[in-house]
Amino acid sequence: MKLYLIRHGESIANASSVIQPVGSELSEKGKEQARFLAKRFQGIPVDIILSSPLARTKQTAEAIQKEIGKEIVYSDLLAERKQPSELIGKPTEDSEAQRAFNLWREHAGDPAWHYSDEENFSEVRARARRFLEFLSQRNEEHILCVTHGVFLRTLVGLMGFGEQFTPQVFLVLRGFLRTKNTGITVCEQDAEGEWHMETWNDHAHLG
Secondary structure, three states: EEEEEEOOOEHHHHHHHOOOOOOOEEHHHHHHHHHHHHHHHHHHHEEEEEEEHHHHHHHHHHHHHHHHHOEEEEEEHOOOOOOOHOOOOOOOHHHHHHHHHHHHHHHHOOOOOOOOOOOOOOHHHHHHHHHHHHHHHEEEEEEEEOOOOOHHHHHHHHHHHHHHOOOOHHHHHHHHHHOOOOOOEEEEEEEOOOEEEEEEEHHHOOO
């Protein structure tokens, strides 16, 4: 199985550097990025498109579908990590947002810890594991997935590290393996079920 993991196009919240509302849509730049991305897949085999149902991923997936004509299946498993409700819409550099992030780092080793009503690392990792199980039940050989930055890094981390994928490893990946909007990461599963990364964050279509 070959998996094309794609981060959505730039959203209005991305452009404003605020913590994203669930309904944040693509900016005009993000719509253009999605069109460029779609053209990249004109000559690449894709059997099906799987997408997070959030507005920014849905719009990105629809742009690809318009170009290649493949079915879209929406899955909540691909959604972005839920942020604390009280931080939604706040600038990422807001003092309360920074305090929440610092507390999360301090409690990273506690799988039960929450700042408030957010989805913590253990919960996102468990969802990524369920997504891999979901993939194992599919028959397609070339699957394109439109998702989000944090979930994408979590999924790739789980593919590579398995049960050794800890919050501490995630923090390293979060800072080191950044993704551009509409960046393409390609992973392939061999006959033994092992995943191998072929490409990380390819965004050549953006020029």
